[in-house]
Amino acid sequence: MTGQQEISFAGKSMKKSSIIIKTVLGSLLAAILFAAIPLSLFGSVFWTPPRYDETYYGELAHMVDRLKATEGKKIVFVGNSAMAFGIRPDLIDAEIPGYTSVVFGLYGAIGTKAMLNLSKAGIGEGDIVVFAPEQYAPSLSLEFSAGEMWFAADADHSLLGYLPGEDKVAMAKAFYDFAQSKFAYTADGSKPEVDGVYMQASFDDGAGNEVGYMTYERPYNVMPFGYDANALISYRTDIFGEGFLDYVNEYAAYVRSVGAEICFGFAPANRLAIADGTARETLEAYYEYLLANLDMEVMGHPADYVMDYEWFYDSNLHMNSSGMYAYTRLLVEDLKAHLSIDTETQIEVPEKPQIPAGEVEEGDNADAACFTYALVQDEVQGTEVAVVTGLTAEGRERAELTIPSTYEGRQVTMFEASTFQGDTKLSRVVIPGSIRMIYDGSFSGCTRLQEIRLLHETPCGVGTDLFAGTDGFRIGVRASALEVFATHYNWGAYKEYLTGYEG
16 A cells, blocks of 8 residues: 555545534534524424425425335435426336336435435435436535425434534534424414425326326426526536535445445536537536546536426426426436346327417507517517516616516516616505516515515525525515415415415
8 A cells, every 4th residue: 555545545434534523512502502492482383283384395294204215226316396396207117127226316405415314214225316306506516405404304303313413513603593484384284385396296107196297297498598597507518616526435435334235326417508608528527527536427418408498397407298208218228237237118208298389368558658668579478478688767766666578569578687786766666477587686685675576376486696685685476475485485485474465
């Protein structure tokens, strides 16, 4: 053994010891923090029935239970919600004999780190783990949202036991906010209202029986122009957060220690949303970087998983119902290559779903003269739409504004991020239901803004940093849709600012 090897092994040993110490100290600190919580408040969370178990978060406990209960050899797909929206395990089981497929990926806001740690609950000898995180910076980092994790753990508090010490500390710090939120429902015996795709029932067969994959019908792409411009996908090699790849390699070592094997797979990526283009050399450089930095086989190639926009639903990483077949077939082909299975794949991929042209909906156009516009061809829907590009001189003097629903007979579907930025006179904006996307930082610098009111029946797309340079403002939504917004994949980040209104 060379001196260099000795130093390398010593370094790994010291690193492992440091991780163990950090975990133990974190767990101890979390125990101290929890011990300081009044017994009545503690009981309001742990000794009362769950309130968030019917939300999308509630599915995580079912995923853990399914993983632990599945007997025999498993193929476990670990990642984020791209796994929940993209994989049909029943199709895989019909193609790969001797294994049962388990989807284990949910809600990127909780964090990929949590998915890795929770999946340890049921991985065993003979299993194959396919780790396929979303190709999105937050998912390729060690971010962890304790607030989101509390919603998931409400269905099964034992989930907390799988978290490392530092995350338990974060959970303890977030406890009061969650307890207050849950108590509001416990007091009158209610639960958050759920509707649409983001609910636990989206994984049922319609009769209340779980089937282990997303069953909610998602007929076609609902994103403006076919993609979400707020969450572009990047294949740059510097997209990974600090320490993420080391953490993944440590997870891989654990998987192998229990007699399982692990491969790195690829989440689906909307071709229209690739920030760096789809040049083969960019994807090849990314692929080579993975080969050099991951202690596991890389299954497939990223270029194969850059897919046409028709297969996606409400994000650049979420498949629609037809897209599940296209993505699952790609995974099956790569798994067969990995396992040296030479049978012909029988999964039939449907025709790409067509996106219907929506009817023009009229609304309040009283403030139409306060805005400037551009007419743009929406190639996805095959129709011309209107986009708000800015404010007129009259608009810049107004404290309250309502974005019009139509312009020259075309539907107003969005407003550019720069429309209101830096407007220090604006106090209130009403946004019609025809607006399909609110971009990153759309109200940054609006120091007097008190409320944006959404007239939507269901959530539209939304970016981050809406409050940049402000003191924060109310986000008014219809009272009937309040909980749907609060538990939505993207709008959940703004739940503390959401308020309901009647009408």
